[in-house]
Amino acid sequence: MKRLCPIFVLATLLIAQPLSNSLCLAVQNNDQPRTVEKNQKMEYAIAIHGGAGSSPAQFSQEANAMRRASMRAALKIGSEILKSGGTALDAVEKVCLLMEDDPQFNSGVGAVFNSDGSHELDASIMDGSNQACGAVAGVSRVKNPIQLARLVMTDTRHVLLAGQGAEKFAAEKGVAMVEPSYFDTEATLKAWQRFRAKSGDSSSQTDVEKIKIFNEDTGSYMGTVGCVALDKNGNLAAATSTGGLTNKKFGRIGDSPIVGAGTFADNETCAISGTGIGEQYIRHAVAYDVSAQMKYKGVSLKEAIDNNLASRLNQGDGGLIGVDHDGNIYMAFNTQGMTRAAADSSGRFEVLWDEAVNYGESTKVEK
Amino acid sequence: MKRLCPIFVLATLLIAQPLSNSLCLAVQNNDQPRTVEKNQKMEYAIAIHGGAGSSPAQFSQEANAMRRASMRAALKIGSEILKSGGTALDAVEKVCLLMEDDPQFNSGVGAVFNSDGSHELDASIMDGSNQACGAVAGVSRVKNPIQLARLVMTDTRHVLLAGQGAEKFAAEKGVAMVEPSYFDTEATLKAWQRFRAKSGDSSSQTDVEKIKIFNEDTGSYMGTVGCVALDKNGNLAAATSTGGLTNKKFGRIGDSPIVGAGTFADNETCAISGTGIGEQYIRHAVAYDVSAQMKYKGVSLKEAIDNNLASRLNQGDGGLIGVDHDGNIYMAFNTQGMTRAAADSSGRFEVLWDEAVNYGESTKVEK
Numbered sequence: 001m002k003r004l005c006p007i008f009v010l011a012t013l014l015i016a017q018p019l020s021n022s023l024c025l026a027v028q029n030n031d032q033p034r035t036v037e038k039n040q041k042m043e044y045a046i047a048i049h050g051g052a053g054s055s056p057a058q059f060s061q062e063a064n065a066m067r068r069a070s071m072r073a074a075l076k077i078g079s080e081i082l083k084s085g086g087t088a089l090d091a092v093e094k095v096c097l098l099m100e101d102d103p104q105f106n107s108g109v110g111a112v113f114n115s116d117g118s119h120e121l122d123a124s125i126m127d128g129s130n131q132a133c134g135a136v137a138g139v140s141r142v143k144n145p146i147q148l149a150r151l152v153m154t155d156t157r158h159v160l161l162a163g164q165g166a167e168k169f170a171a172e173k174g175v176a177m178v179e180p181s182y183f184d185t186e187a188t189l190k191a192w193q194r195f196r197a198k199s200g201d202s203s204s205q206t207d208v209e210k211i212k213i214f215n216e217d218t219g220s221y222m223g224t225v226g227c228v229a230l231d232k233n234g235n236l237a238a239a240t241s242t243g244g245l246t247n248k249k250f251g252r253i254g255d256s257p258i259v260g261a262g263t264f265a266d267n268e269t270c271a272i273s274g275t276g277i278g279e280q281y282i283r284h285a286v287a288y289d290v291s292a293q294m295k296y297k298g299v300s301l302k303e304a305i306d307n308n309l310a311s312r313l314n315q316g317d318g319g320l321i322g323v324d325h326d327g328n329i330y331m332a333f334n335t336q337g338m339t340r341a342a343a344d345s346s347g348r349f350e351v352l353w354d355e356a357v358n359y360g361e362s363t364k365v366e367k
Numbered sequence: 368m369k370r371l372c373p374i375f376v377l378a379t380l381l382i383a384q385p386l387s388n389s390l391c392l393a394v395q396n397n398d399q400p401r402t403v404e405k406n407q408k409m410e411y412a413i414a415i416h417g418g419a420g421s422s423p424a425q426f427s428q429e430a431n432a433m434r435r436a437s438m439r440a441a442l443k444i445g446s447e448i449l450k451s452g453g454t455a456l457d458a459v460e461k462v463c464l465l466m467e468d469d470p471q472f473n474s475g476v477g478a479v480f481n482s483d484g485s486h487e488l489d490a491s492i493m494d495g496s497n498q499a500c501g502a503v504a505g506v507s508r509v510k511n512p513i514q515l516a517r518l519v520m521t522d523t524r525h526v527l528l529a530g531q532g533a534e535k536f537a538a539e540k541g542v543a544m545v546e547p548s549y550f551d552t553e554a555t556l557k558a559w560q561r562f563r564a565k566s567g568d569s570s571s572q573t574d575v576e577k578i579k580i581f582n583e584d585t586g587s588y589m590g591t592v593g594c595v596a597l598d599k600n601g602n603l604a605a606a607t608s609t610g611g612l613t614n615k616k617f618g619r620i621g622d623s624p625i626v627g628a629g630t631f632a633d634n635e636t637c638a639i640s641g642t643g644i645g646e647q648y649i650r651h652a653v654a655y656d657v658s659a660q661m662k663y664k665g666v667s668l669k670e671a672i673d674n675n676l677a678s679r680l681n682q683g684d685g686g687l688i689g690v691d692h693d694g695n696i697y698m699a700f701n702t703q704g705m706t707r708a709a710a711d712s713s714g715r716f717e718v719l720w721d722e723a724v725n726y727g728e729s730t731k732v733e734k
Contacts, residue, residue: 131650131651132650133649133650137529137620138529138530138532156616158615158616158619158646159645159649159650160620160621160625160649161618161619161620162504162505162530162618162619163505163529163530163618164530164617165505165616165617165618165619166618168617168618169616169618248525249523249525249528249532249536250531250532250535251528251529251530251531251532251533251535252525252527252528252532253527253528253529254527258527258625258627258649259628259649259650260627260628260649260652260655261627264652279524279525279526282500282527282625282626282627283499283500283526283626284498285626285627285631285652285655285659288627288655288656289655289659292655292656292659292660292663293659296659296660296664297663297664
C-alpha cells in the first residue's frame with residue numbers, strides 16, 4: 001500500500017469536512033461578531049423579491065412594466081449602497097423601505113386586507129455578523145414596519161414586538177405613524193372583495209382549497225418584499241416586510257416577522273428571505289433550514305433552497321431568495337411566478353419577472 | 368488488499384450515513400403523516416420542564432417540596448395518558464394545561480408581569496407526525512393558552528394568532544375566558560416590584576446586565592412550562608406555555624409561541640421544548656436546530672442539545688428538554704437550575720430539581 005487508494009483519499013476528505021464543521025461549532029460562541037474570510041468571490045451582492053404567486057401572464061403589460069421598473073429602482077438603491085461601501089444591513093432596510101412605500105407590493109402602502117377589512121403589517125431584519133435581529137408583527141399605523149423592526153433590534157432587549165405594544169414603541173421612537181386607511185389601495189380592496197365573494201368569510205377555514213381559489217384569481221399575488229445582501233466587509237443581512245395573506249384572520253402572524261421562518265442571516269452560511277404561505281415557512285423553519293443544510297450537510301445555497309422548495313414545502317407555497325458568504329445569489333420558487341432582481345460586483349444587474357418553466361412538474365426557476 | 372482496511376470500512380460507513388439522510392430527504396414530502404419504525408426502544412416516554420433560572424437553594428424547602436409535588440402530579444397525568452395508549456399530543460396538552468392552572472409556574476395563573484403591570488401569555492403545540500402546529504401570543508384573558516394553541520392548529524388555516532385577534536377566536540370557540548387580574552399572584556407581583564426597584568423601567572434597555580440583576584434576585588425564575596412526549600404509535604409532540612420575562616415590554620413575543628424557536632416536533636428526529644431568554648432561542652432557532660443537527664449531522668439528541676447549550680446559546684440563557692423517536696429523553700440547561708421530570712415505559716418516573724454541577728464551568732446537568 002505505497003500508493004494511497006483514491007477512494008480512501010476521497011473518503012478521508014469527506015470525513016474531514018464534517019469534522020472541521022464540528023470543530024468550528026465548538027469555538028463559535030454566539031453574539032460575538034463573526035466575519036468570513038475576505039477572499040469572498042464577489043465584493044458585494046444583493047437579491048430582492050417582490051413576492052411569489054401569480055405569473056406575469058395574469059397581469060396587464062402595463063402593470064408588469066411598472067412592477068419591473070420598481071424592482072429596478074429598488075435594486076439600484078440597494079446595489080449603490082453596497083458599491084459605495086455601505087453595510088448589508090443598510091442596504092436591505094433601504095430596499096424594503098422603498099418597496100413599502102410602493103403600492104404595487106404587499107407591504108406598507110398596498111398591504112392586503114385582513115378578515116376584518118383592516119391591515120396588519122409584519123416585518124423583520126437580521127444582521128448575519130452577530131445574529132442580532134428585530135421584528136414587528138400586526139402593526140396597523142406604522143408607515144414603515146421595516147424601520148421599526150430595525151429599532152426593535154437596536155433599541156430593545158427583545159426580538160419581536162406585536163400589535164399595540166409595537167405601536168407604543170414606534171410612538172416613543174418618533175417613527176412616522178399613519179391612519180390605517182393610508183395602506184388601502186383600490187387593487188387590494190378589490191382582491192379582498194373578490195376573495196370574500198368566492199369563499200365567504202373563510203377566517204375559520206382549514207381547507208387549503210380555499211386558498212387555491214384565491215391563488216387562481218388573476219388579481220392575486222403574495223407580494224411580500226424581501227432583500228438579502230453581502231457587503232464589502234463580508235457581512236450578510238436579510239429583511240422581509242409584508243401585509244400577509246388576503247383575508248387572513250385578525251391577529252394572524254405569518255412567517256415574515258419570524259426569524260428562522262421568513263428571514264435569516266448568518267455570516268457563516270447565507271442570508272435568506274422567503275415569500276409565500278407563511279404558515280408553511282414557520283412549520284418547517286424554512287429560512288433557518290437553508291442555513292442549517294449548508295452548515296451541517298455542507299451543501300450549496302442552491303441545493304439547500306431547492307431541497308426546501310421541492311421536498312419540504314408543497315408546490316405553490318412560495319419562493320426564496322438567498323445570497324451566500326461568497327456572494328453567490330440564488331432565487332427560486334414553486335409558484336407560478338416570483339418577481340425578483342439581483343446585482344453583484346461582477347456587473348450583474350437584472351430584474352426577472354417571468355413564467356415558471358413547466359409549472360406543475362419541475363417548479364423551480366433558476367437564475 | 369484481500370482484507371478490508373478497517374479505516375476504509377469506517378470511512379465508508381461515515382459517508383453512507385449522510386448519503387442515506389439525503390435520500391430520505393428526497394422522498395419526504397411534508398404534510399403527509401409520517402410514523403417511525405415500530406422498533407422504538409421505549410413504548411412511550413415523556414419529559415416535562417417547569418422552567419430554568421434560579422437554583423433550588425434560592426427557595427425555601429417548603430416551596431421546593433411544593434414544586435416537586437406539582438411536577439410529580441403533571442408527570443403522572445402525562446405518563447398515564449401515554450401508558451393507556453393516548454396520543455403524545457393529548458399528553459403534552461394536558462400536562463401544560465395542569466401546569467397553567469398551578470400558580471407556581473410562569474404560565475396561566477402565576478404568569479409574570481410585563482412592563483405595563485399586566486400579563487401577556489404565549490403558548491404553542493406541535494404534532495411531530497405531520498408538522499401541524501398552533502400557537503397564540505400576547506393573550507391576556509384566555510385561561511389556558513395551550514388549549515387555544517391547539518384550536519389554532521386544528522380549527523384555522525393559521526399557525527400563530529396574537530393579541531385581540533387570538534382572544535376573538537377564543538371567544539368564538541367558547542374556551543374559558545378570565546379577567547387579566549386572574550393571573551396575578553403575590554409572588555409575581557413582588558418579583559416585578561423588585562425588578563423595577565432595582566433596574567427602573569427597563570423596557571427600552573439593551574443591556575443584558577439588567578437581566579442579570581433579575582437573575583440574581585432570589586425570587587427570580589423563568590418558570591415557563593413545557594412537555595415533550597412519544598406515544599405508543601411512534602408519534603412525537605411538543606408543547607410550551609409561558610408568561611414570558613418579568614417586566615418584558617408590552618407587546619413582546621418570546622420563543623414559546625414560535626415554532627422552531629421554543630417548540631418543535633418531527634417524528635423523524637425529536638420533540639423539543641425550551642425555557643429561558645426567549646430572544647436567544649428565536650435568534651438561533653434553537654428547537655429546530657436540535658432536530659436539524661440530528662437529521663443533517665446524524666448526531667444524537669444529547670449531542671444536539673449539548674451543542675446548543677454550550678456553543679449556540681450563552682451561559683445562563685436557559686434549558687431544553689427533548690425526547691427522540693426511540694424514546695430517549697435528554698434534559699439539560701446552562702442556568703443555575705431547571706425543574707424537570709421524566710417517565711418512560713421502562714418504569715422510569717422521576718422529578719429533578721437540583722443545583723447545576725459546576726455552574727460557571729461545565730454548565731450542563733445530564734439525567
